[in-house]
Amino acid sequence: MRILLIGAAGRLGTAVGGALADRGHDVLAVGRTSGDLRFDIADPAQITELYERVGKVDAVASAAGDVPYKPVADMTPDDYESAFRGKVLSQVELVRQGLANVAERGSFTLVTGVLSREPIPTGSAASMANGALDAFVRAAAIEIAPQRINAVSATVFTESLEEYGDFFPGIRPVDVADVAQAYVRSVEGGQTGQVYTLD
Template sequence: MSTSLRDKTVLVVGRGSGIARAVADAAIAEGARVVAAGRSVGDLHEAYQDTDVTVREVDLTDEASIAALAENLGAVDHVVSTASARARGKVAELSPEAIVLSFRTKVVGPIMLAKHFAPRMPRDGSFVLFSGVAALEPDPGFLAVAATNGSVNTVTRSLAVELAPIRVNAVSPGTIDTGAWDALGDERKNALFARLSDANPVRRIGSPQDVAQAVVFAMTNTFMTGVCLAVDGGQPLV
């Protein structure tokens, strides 16, 4: 086991599966104490029942909830926000409510995390936000997702300047094999993954562990801030 996060407290906001779980596992492997927070505390307790992860409730669309979590936890060293509310659909199908929820979850929520947690963090602490490949790869049906992710990239750079020396970075995943794609059904999911694997330069789909490695790097590289790390297999290049 590496110890690059030994005796550090890492808050991971998101679900208890997929990328969020991979990040929690990777942080633990690096020696961290992990707190997992999300809206469904019951699901988180079930997901982490065989671990030493502490579970707390938070709703990123509610500033009071974020403030209460910060008050409850006190000082933390790193905050990772993986939560999203994807507003997928072509422009004719999008509702204002879906777009606003996407922004409130992935843009406004992390800003509020910074507002309430930065004053409690050490100078060598960090935030890791989540963008996504849609910000760089316009595709019909992903307009609101692209707009949200592009905003995350801007927020990352701005917070890096405003919160300095606390570091702020983002990770931008490409297509990752998480449960988010299971709704397609096995046949459609496998066909999509095969097509994307054939097209991207690394010739495979990403795993949650690929993304988690980048998050650990962002937390532990103390000379990097305001950066968006692409973990996308070169998807925007083709």
């Protein structure tokens, strides 16, 4: 399959790209500052340019999304708008614009996260964004068939515990390689409207 991978240079994106390439797929790596293609998916116009550049693909997989982390009392309207634009609208737009570019039975895989189910202090924007994406995936699935759409929702990565472990007390981490396999399942499998949880 020819697969467009957004956020390919990050920890998750690197693992996903490797897992897909190991299975013989042609992975087109997209990032803001690195990768085969340089585009910022937070800008709808750049998503249009990206699809014009790559043409038809069999799948789109996203491992990118930015949200601010602050206590609710310190958040501003701009912070919440930034979270919604950076993680939700960017991925929704990947799907909306991608419908014409993804194969008839192709797929979209989005990234959400554990905070829609297990909130933490300072994580309200991430919880909001993840919950919105979980709901979008379920709703979009009933409209875009036979194209498919799923999301991968993981907790903190084992490999990131040194940096982020203190924010997830008592929450079991997951190896990033296991998260990458959920992307493989979404891309190669037959399910749609699923949120694959790893926690």
